[in-house]
Amino acid sequence: MDDCGGRRSFGVSFILVLLLIEVVFVVKGNNVVFKVHHKYGGAAKGKAPIGVLKAHDSKRHARVLAGVDFQLGGDGSPTNTALYFTKITIGTPPVDYHVQVDTGSDILWVNCHKCDKCPTKSDLGISLVQYNLKASSTGQVVTCDQEFCATVFSTPNPNCKVGMNCEYAVTYGDGGKTEGYFVRDTFRFDRVTGNRQTSPMDGSVAFGCSAKQSGELGSSSQAVDGIVGFGQANTSILSQLSLAGKVKKIFSHCLDSKKGGGIFALGEVVEPKVVTAPIVPNQAHYNLILKGVQVSDKNIDLLPTGVFGIGPPRRAIIDSGTTLAYLPADMYEKVITKIMELQPKMQMHMVEDEFKCFWFTANIDAAFPVVTFQFENSLSLQVYPHNYLFEVRDTEYCIGWQVSGMQSKDGQELTLLGDIALSDKLVVYDLDNQTIGWAQYNCSSSIKVKDEESGNAYDVVAHDISLDPSPLKANVISVLMFVAVVLSLFV
Numbered sequence: 001m002d003d004c005g006g007r008r009s010f011g012v013s014f015i016l017v018l019l020l021i022e023v024v025f026v027v028k029g030n031n032v033v034f035k036v037h038h039k040y041g042g043a044a045k046g047k048a049p050i051g052v053l054k055a056h057d058s059k060r061h062a063r064v065l066a067g068v069d070f071q072l073g074g075d076g077s078p079t080n081t082a083l084y085f086t087k088i089t090i091g092t093p094p095v096d097y098h099v100q101v102d103t104g105s106d107i108l109w110v111n112c113h114k115c116d117k118c119p120t121k122s123d124l125g126i127s128l129v130q131y132n133l134k135a136s137s138t139g140q141v142v143t144c145d146q147e148f149c150a151t152v153f154s155t156p157n158p159n160c161k162v163g164m165n166c167e168y169a170v171t172y173g174d175g176g177k178t179e180g181y182f183v184r185d186t187f188r189f190d191r192v193t194g195n196r197q198t199s200p201m202d203g204s205v206a207f208g209c210s211a212k213q214s215g216e217l218g219s220s221s222q223a224v225d226g227i228v229g230f231g232q233a234n235t236s237i238l239s240q241l242s243l244a245g246k247v248k249k250i251f252s253h254c255l256d257s258k259k260g261g262g263i264f265a266l267g268e269v270v271e272p273k274v275v276t277a278p279i280v281p282n283q284a285h286y287n288l289i290l291k292g293v294q295v296s297d298k299n300i301d302l303l304p305t306g307v308f309g310i311g312p313p314r315r316a317i318i319d320s321g322t323t324l325a326y327l328p329a330d331m332y333e334k335v336i337t338k339i340m341e342l343q344p345k346m347q348m349h350m351v352e353d354e355f356k357c358f359w360f361t362a363n364i365d366a367a368f369p370v371v372t373f374q375f376e377n378s379l380s381l382q383v384y385p386h387n388y389l390f391e392v393r394d395t396e397y398c399i400g401w402q403v404s405g406m407q408s409k410d411g412q413e414l415t416l417l418g419d420i421a422l423s424d425k426l427v428v429y430d431l432d433n434q435t436i437g438w439a440q441y442n443c444s445s446s447i448k449v450k451d452e453e454s455g456n457a458y459d460v461v462a463h464d465i466s467l468d469p470s471p472l473k474a475n476v477i478s479v480l481m482f483v484a485v486v487l488s489l490f491v
Contacts, residue, residue, distance in 0.1 A: 088228065089188040090207075091136030097225040098126045106233035107152075107168070109208025110226030112180060116212040119223035128225055131209060133183055142166045142182035148206045149182065151234045151243075168208055178217055180210040205237060230266075232431055238266060242432075249431035253320060254443035257387055257423035263447060263460060270457045271448040274428050276437030277379040280315055286429065286436060288375045290316040290415055293331060295338035296369035302331055312410055316373065318436055320427070322418030325388070326404040329413065335401060339369060355398040364389050364397065373417065379437060383421045390420070 087096050090110070097110050111118040113132040122128055133139045142148055142165075149166035150156045165181040184206045210226065229236050230251060234243060242249045253264045280287035290313075293300040302314065327335060336356070340346060343358075351357045360367070368385035375381070388400045400420040407413055426441040441447075448457040 090131065091185050092138040093136075094188050095129060095131070095136075097129055097131065098124075099226040099228045100224050106229045106231035106239075107208050107235045108205065108226065108228045108237055109178065109180065109210050111213075112209040112211055115180075115210055118210060118213050119217075122223040124222060124224065126224070128223060130225075131183075133185075133209065136185055139183055139185040142184055142206055148184075148235075152182070177212075177214045178208075178210045179212040180208050182206055183209045205240060206235075238431075250428065251431075252426055252428040252447075253422075254426040254441055254447065255320070255419060255423045256443035259444055263426075263443060265447065265449055265460060267449040269426065269428055269447055270450045272426060272439045272441055274426060274437035274439045275377065275379045276428070276430065276433075276435035277376040279434045279436055281434070283315075286318045287315045288318060288379075288436060290314045290373060290375060292374040293335065294372040294374065295335055296342075298338060300331065300334045300338065302328075302334075312412065314415070315408075315412065316375075316415040316417055318422070318427070319416055319418050320422050322416055323420070324400045324402050325383075325418050325421045326402050326406070326414065326416040328415060329403050329405070331415065332401060332403045335371060336399065339371070339399075342369060343367065351392065351396075351398055357392070357396060357398040359395055360397055361395050373421070381417065381421060381425075381438065382440065384424075387420050387423050 087098055089096050099108065099110060110131045111128070113130045113134075115130055118130065120128060133141070143162070144157050144160035144164045144166045145162050146166065149160075152166065152168065167179070167181045169177065169179040184204060186202050187205045188202055208226075230238055233239060238249055238251065248268060250268050251264070251266045252269055277288050280289060293302065340348075346358050346360075348356050348358050364385040368389065370385070371383045371388065373381040373383070389397045390400055391397050404414045404416060406416075422438075424440065424443060425438040426443070426447060427436065427438040429436050446459050449460055450457050
């Protein structure tokens with residue numbers, strides 16, 4: 001499948017700071033924990049050439065440019081590019097696999113035994129493993145006549161015959177492609193039964209078995225065993241659990257711009273409270289209606305959308321997988337002009353022919369204005385100077401705002417708000433109620449999530465587990481806690 005027009009390319013993103021993240025599921029009052037790793041990250045200087053920033057974003061966007069749609073996923077400092085990967089356990093006997101965590105793609109897929117042109121080594125310091133259906137006593141092929149297959153493609157396959165595999169193909173805008181078929185097997189999680197105590201818990205999940213790859217997917221530079229998607233479609237793990245009546249479709253993230261860590265959670269957040277706005281319907285990605293933009297307390301006059309100013313409301317894509325923030329040309333020029341009005345004597349220079357940069361020794365938060373994006377329901381997104389100005393080396397800062405230069409299907413130049421705008425906020429995606437909201441927050445602290453059955457709220461804390469005996473331990477720079485709270489809806 002071209003994923004409904006090619007939008008959700010489950011492509012391997014690029015690398016940030018290696019993070020160890022703990023993932024917690026709450027099932028009928030219990031928790032499940034697994035760890036997510038992230039390469040590079042935090043607000044450190046000089047970890048990667050800043051040209052890699054745009055290269056990451058451009059390749060990410062190219063992979064979903066059919067209709068100009070963008071995937072969500074990842075987290076990171078503006079001085080690096082992004083890739084989360086987690087270790088999951090599949091099959092009987094259980095085998096571990098490293099898969100990219102992607103909040104914008106929908107299916108979970110892993111490379112399968114005898115896969116054609118799948119990567120066999122990775123520069124991430126992990127051993128790649130290919131899933132072998134025949135080696136798992138609990139593994140089963142998903143056939144084209146089963147309900148899950150019809151869910152994947154929205155309609156039954158007219159060429160389906162009983163017993164035929166449910167096949168898929170995902171094609172990327174940059175030419176990368178993965179092909180395979182769906183299988184179902186047992187996933188094993190560590191269920192938290194007490195303070196630092198766990199016990200095993202099994203669950204059945206349908207996922208893709210990649211039999212063939214082409215393009216950059218076969219590259220070893222950032223290779224992992226597959227992708228786990230948290231998108232909106234009915235094929236995601238979240239949707240599968242929700243369709244089974246076991247979970248609420250809510251997830252949230254809180255990205256720490258200074259430490260490179262934070263929290264990623266599935267489940268209802270009790271504290272802090274967030275203001276929300278409705279998700280624009282019938283869009284492939286997470287869109288909100290953008291009402292206005294302010295620099296400090298001054299409104300920016302925006303050009304109307306559409307021909308003769310008669311067009312759909314201006315939208316903004318909320319995309320935690322994009323590192324920078326991309327604005328329509330008219331908005332970009334006015335925002336940059338207003339920002340630099342407070343520093344009229346500032347001498348700008350270009351770095352790598354991509355970024356407007358300058359030298360500055362004083363406190364940037366005191367010297368530069370806050371940029372505020374205004375949405376429906378009085379929801380506002382404040383982006384502080386320490387978020388949109390990133391230090392590439394001592395006292396040299398570059399501006400994270402970039403010109404979008406891309407249009408949506410209806411001809412609207414895109415506003416795309418990535419990590420520099422979303423950092424230091426708890427962002428909540430409530431897919432049950434079709435809203436997105438956020439609150440300014442200390443992402444190195446904790447949030448409270450609710451267990452529906454007991455009504456109890458669980459304290460979820462971002463914490464350092466860098467003493468983990470993993471072979472990746474020596475590369476750990478900072479830590480992000482990834483928490484999935486599966487809320488039981490059973491009576």
